[in-house]
Amino acid sequence: MQLDNYDKFPAVLPLIVEDDIFLYPFMIAPIFIGDEANINSATRAIEQNQLVMVTVTKPSHEGLRTPEDFYDVGVIGTIMRKVALPDGKIKILFQGLTKGKITNTVVDGKSISAIVEELHTDPFVTEAITALLEVLKENIQKLAKLNTKFPMDLVKTIDENSDPIRIVDLISSVLKLTKNEAYKLFKETNIETRLLQVIEHIKLEIENIKIQKEINQKVNSKIEKNHKEYFLKEQIKALQKELGTENVKDKDVKNYKKKLKVLKPFMGKDAYKETKKQIDKISRLHPDSPDASLLQTYIEQVLEIPFGQYADDKISIENVETQLNKDHYSLKEAKQRIVEFFAVKELLELRKIEDSKAKGTVLCFVGPPGVGKTSLANSISEALKRPLVRIALGGLEDVNELRGHRRTYVGAMPGRLVTGLINAKKMNPVIVLDEIDKIGSTHKGDPTAVMLEVLDPEQNHEFRDLYLNFSIDLSQCIFVATANDIRNIPAPLRDRMEFITVSSYTPSEKFHIAQDYLIPQELAKHGLKKSEISLGKSTLELIISNYTREAGVRNLRRVFSKIFRKVVRKLLADKSLKKVTINTKNIKEFLDQPIFDIDVCDKLPQIGITNGLAWTSVGGDVLKIEAIKLKGKGMLSLTGSMGEVMKESAKISHSVVKVLIDNGKIKIDSSKIPLSYKEKEDGFKPDISEIYQRYDIHLHIPEGATPKDGPSAGITMATTIASILSDKAVKNDVAMTGELTLSGKVLPIGGLKEKLIAAHKAKIKKALIPRKNYERDLEEIPDEVKKDLVIVAVDTIEDVLKEALV
Known part of the structure; x- marks a missing residue:
């Protein structure tokens, strides 16, 4: 067909937008159309015997039909034939006639038209063109x-x-x-x-x-070389078989398949499928292949997992209780809660009730270092006759340490949980998650998320290790966690735990622990006999009070170890020496200077110094909060590495004391208010509020380099400020703890047991505590502490000042 049979250009033509390639003039090509607008344009062109413009969509604009989505040039041509297809699309046979350029587009109903002009190319042929x-x-x-x-x-x-x-x-x-x-x-x-x-x-x-040809040639030559090597190795293999020297790899593969067959009844479907797949793969690989050694390591690790191997001993609370009493002195509450926990498990076993909800439940022992948290887990393991797996989580940041590394990485290995099962050789060990409060998240993942999966009874029966690439059943394991500070454990993780508090030991408890456990154990470690050493009661009490600073007994054990090393040296140096006596007079020969970790209370009451009771990660402590007043404008300065909460508590205390002074509940000697020379000449009589307006107060909590935070020093700081402004001394044998509100109420605090034990060690005679703590927590306090310490419940700051100020 010729263009002369149609309207001259520019002309309005139906537009078909194609997604594939540009068509050229004089080309006859089939076009498949499924777009409604294109179908309408094609139909209109046929019905009206019109030319049609075919253009192409721009990259990443397929399927879009706005003017910005397609190119402004294309081919003008005619539709020779149209065929309807079953799926609603149509096929047209298009003949290109000339190139065209779109100058504008018109949307006409459900089709698109374009104003098109012909795109001419200069036909003149020059010598350069030729x-x-x-x-x-x-x-x-x-x-x-x-x-x-x-x-x-x-x-x-x-x-x-x-x-x-x-x-x-x-x-x-x-x-x-x-x-x-x-x-x-x-x-x-x-x-x-x-x-x-x-x-x-x-x-x-x-x-x-x-x-491309050069690359193909290199690849082909390499493939030919590999084929040649394979052929030669197969010949060697056949010769070895004839000679009776079977390939070592074949022996290994047979051994793997034999082990897998034994383990199959106890493995999950995905575990068996993955292991069999890798064994089949290694059988096809050459032994010198890099992948072969990696696969061999993987298969050996999987086949070492103790599928179907369980410690068969039934749970017995009698055994648990006996073992706990044998290994630990005191800790009555902790022992009782452990026994109750396993009593439920024993009853479920006896009545053959599925322990579905108890599976994966975690006992979490919370307390300062050295009080016996991990050793309690050891006792549980001994009592249940199950192997113990200890996983140290302190400072763990890489999530793959728990979940395993993918085998694509160099040096990949299973996670600690799977490694623990392999080492334990049982599928139901006691797993100790040590220092669970110290795990942290980084760019390498959040280990807490893995712990949530491990400790969730709905998920831990299908714990997926990335190295193994299949699920492992952890639901039969007994998990025991340890932590120093429960506040550092994320809330979702805390929700899955049964917390058991293991508190500080009193000096009396430490004495019995040392006498009945530590000394016999350390004597055995150092090869000493009981008859070769003499260590009296008074010496032991001196060591406990002056040479250790801790809530537990770990440092105490180190002290005995240090003493016994020197004893061993003395016995070896002097063969005639049969016994070494250690007493309060010669103790310095065996130990360095005493360490006074808790200062004994002052001998006399002092102005601006108050004994505060504090909780630390290593137990309780007595802090002396000090204050001085300086001529100024009523400012409050705070030092001593205080946290934000403690700073706010200090400001509250300052404000509460000001209110008490204004209300006349703290008596102020007006003669102590500083006056200027002119005020004295004029006979000015100051208001009592001038006492805090004309003095700046500097409040300090030693030791300055140790960070401190929390609201429980509120009443202590208020007492110190009240003392310094009223010039009244604070009783030297009184210590206190409690949060203070702006209205002067005393709110309850935590860590009361550790705080009162610290007060007892410091020879404090009276302790002021919040009323709610007095009613709720007094039963936990050891009898020897309650015997030597007068514990007074307070409701308001006025009660505190009445008891504390001279």
């Missing part, structure tokens, strides 16, 4: 020789044709071009420029094909 055509034909010949898929009939057509426009269009249609490259070639109207661009693309394609 020369470029020769270069082009030469390069096409090269490309056809290198690329076997290049159509040879096209080469013949180009050779026989002299029209440069037609030649460039034909070549452009078969080159591997991106849409943007094809667009630049298509819209170019200067034939010389188009020829240069096409030649450049052809040369680039020739270079790419050469590089």
Whole structure:
């Protein structure tokens, strides 16, 4: 068909937007259309006997039909035939006639029309164009020789044709071009420029094909070499078989399959499938292959997991109680709660009730270092006759330490939990999660998330280790966690735990622990007999009071170890020496200078110094809170490494004392208020509020380098400020703890047992505590502490000042 049979350009034509490639004039091509707008445009062109414009969508704009989504050039042509397809699409046979340029688009109902003008190329052939055509034909010949898929009939057509426009269009249609490259070639109207661009693309394609062939040749030669090596190795293998020397790898594979067959009834489906897959894979690999050694390590690790191996001993609370009493002195409450916990498990076993909800439940022992948290777990393991697995979580930041490393990484290994099962050789050990309050999250993941999965009875029967790539059942394990500070454990993790508090030991308890446990154990460690050493009661009490600073007994054990080393040396140096006596007089020969960790209370009451009771990670302590007043404007200065909460508590205390002074509940001697010379001359009589307006107060909590925080020093700071402003001394044998509100009420605090034990060690006679703590926590306080300490319940700051100020 000729363009003369249709309207002249510019003309309004139906627009079809294609997603694939540019079509060129004189091409007859089938087009499959599924878009509704395109179908409508095609239908309208056929019905109205119109030309149609076919253009192409821009990259990453497939399926979109706004003017910004498609190119502004395309082919003007006619639809020769239309066929409806079963899926609602249509197929048209399109014949291109000429190139066109879209100047505007019109949305007509559900189809798109375009105002199109013809895109002309200058047909004038110059000598430069003729020369470029020769270069082009030469390069096409090269490309056809290198690329076997290049159509040879096209080469013949180009050779026989002299029209440069037609030649460039034909070549452009078969080159591997991106849409943007094809667009630049298509819209170019200067034939010389188009020829240069096409030649450049052809040369680039020739270079790419050469590089690909070179790479293929190298790969093929390597494959041939590998085939040759394989053939030779197979021959060696056959010779070894004839000689009776079977390949070691085959023996290993047979051994693996034999072990896997034994373990199959106890393994999960995914575990068996993954292991069998890897065994089959290693059987096909050459022993010297890098993957072979990695797979061998993996298979050996999996086959060492004790599938189906369980400690069969039934739970007996009698055994648990006996073992706990044998290994630990005191800790009555902790022992009782452990026994109750296992009593439930024993009853479930006796009545054959599935322990589904108790599976994975964690006992978490909370307390200062050295009080016996881990050793309680050891006792549980001994009593249940189950192996013990200890996983230290302190400072753990890499989540893969627990979940395992993927086998794609160099040095990959199973997580600590799976390694623990392998070492325990049982699937139901006692697993101790030590220092669970010290795990932290980084860019390597959050170990807390893994712990949530491990400790959740709904999930831990299918714990997935990344190295193994299959699930492991942890539901039969008994988990025991330890922590120093419950506040550092994330709330979701706390929700899955049964907390058992293991508090500080009193001096009397330490004495019995040392006498009945530590000394006999250390004597055995050092090869000493009981008859070779004499250590009296008074000496032991001196060591406990003056040479250790802790809530537990770990440092006390170290002290005995140090003494016994010196004893061993004395016995070896003097063969005639049969016994070494250690008493209060010669103790310095065996130990350094005494360490006074808790200062004994002052001998006399002092102004501006108050005994406060504090809880630390190593037990209770007595802190002397000090204050001085300086002439100023009523400012409050705070030092001593206080945290934000403690600073706020100090400000509250300052304000409460000011209110008490204003209300006359703290008596102030007006003669102590500083006056200027003029005020004295004028006979000025100051108001009592001037006492805190004309003095700055500096409040300090030793030791300055130790960080401190929390609200429980509120009443102590208020007492110190009240003392310094009223010039009344604070009783030296009184200590206190309690949070203070702005209204003057005393709120309850935590860690009361450790605080009162510290007061007892410091020889405090009276302790002031909040009323709620008095009613709720007094039963936990050891009898020897309650015997020597007068414990007074207070409700308000006025009660505190009444008891504390002289």
